Amino acid sequence: MLELMRKLSQAVISGEVETAAQLTEQLLAQGASPQEIIDNGLMPGMDYVGAQFRKGEMFIPEVLLSARTMQTAMDVLKPRLVSGNVPSQGTVVIGTVQGDLHDIGKNLVRMMLEAAGFSVIDLGIDVPAEKFLEAVKTHRPHILGLSALLTTTMTMQKQVIEALSAAGMRQGVKVMVGGAPVTEKYAREIGADGYGESAVQAVAVARSLVQVRR
Numbered sequence: 001m002l003e004l005m006r007k008l009s010q011a012v013i014s015g016e017v018e019t020a021a022q023l024t025e026q027l028l029a030q031g032a033s034p035q036e037i038i039d040n041g042l043m044p045g046m047d048y049v050g051a052q053f054r055k056g057e058m059f060i061p062e063v064l065l066s067a068r069t070m071q072t073a074m075d076v077l078k079p080r081l082v083s084g085n086v087p088s089q090g091t092v093v094i095g096t097v098q099g100d101l102h103d104i105g106k107n108l109v110r111m112m113l114e115a116a117g118f119s120v121i122d123l124g125i126d127v128p129a130e131k132f133l134e135a136v137k138t139h140r141p142h143i144l145g146l147s148a149l150l151t152t153t154m155t156m157q158k159q160v161i162e163a164l165s166a167a168g169m170r171q172g173v174k175v176m177v178g179g180a181p182v183t184e185k186y187a188r189e190i191g192a193d194g195y196g197e198s199a200v201q202a203v204a205v206a207r208s209l210v211q212v213r214r
Contacts, residue, residue: 001030005041008073012045015065017072024076034077035117042070042115043203050200060104067111067199074115081117088119090210093135094145095123097156102149105179108199109145116203129156129163136164136173142210145202146192148179157182158190165191174209178202 004027011020027037049066052058092113096106103125110120121139123131136144144164148154157177164170176194177187187195194209196202 001027001032002040004030005032005037008037008041009045009048012042012066012069012073013048015062015069017065017069020069020073021076024073028076028080034080037073037077038115038117042073046070046112046115047200050198054198063108064104067108070115071111074111089117089207090142091119091121091139092143092145092206093121093123093132093139093141094147095127095132095135096125096147096149097153097160098126098128099156100148100150100153101125102147102179105149105199106145106147109147109178109196109202112199112203113206116207118206129160132160133163133167133169136169141173143174143176143194143206145206146175146177148177148182151181154179154181154186157192161191176202176205176209 004023008023053063094110096103110122113120146157146160148157161175174193177192178196184195194205196205
């Protein structure tokens with residue numbers, strides 16, 4: 001089984017979509033749980049991809065292919081996940097802020113969070129503050145994720161946090177921010193609870209935020 005896990009990680013790294021789906025089926029047939037497959041097969045592969053991307057040795061098209069490969073494996077696991085065999089790590093509402101139409105980074109974070117066992121509500125792109133607030137009120141998530149890929153839109157992250165405070169909802173949700181122009185310093189300045197430099201780091205931050213809230 002360990003060898004199959006290793007092969008699954010390699011399939012994710014190499015972007016071998018069909019192979020990843022087949023290996024996932026084989027692992028389930030051999031008695032591996034969905035969580036074991038995620039923790040020991042899929043996530044190690046994406047961790048490696050994230051590290052290579054940060055070092056400039058993998059690029060966006062390759063990362064997207066790996067993410068698509070992981071998503072295909074997750075589709076195989078989804079019926080088992082929905083059946084309740086794997087407890088949810090928490091609920092995340094995520095979206096790209098108003099005025100910003102970029103979604104590659106957000107989509108990667110969403111897929112990584114789902115792979116890590118989070119329930120994710122994706123509001124899409126160009127999301128106004130009111131829609132974020134409505135989603136927080138409706139879904140009562142552990143975390144609100146705000147993505148911005150432009151220096152001209154990153155200020156909207158601050159506006160959403162301020163809107164949460166004005167509505168008396170800030171204490172009920174942890175806010176995580178990210179995006180190309182966003183820095184950890186900026187995240188602290190606008191009152192965010194967490195910052196993810198990459199999709200891989202975003203998962204680690206989300207896990208820590210949920211533990212704090214619990």
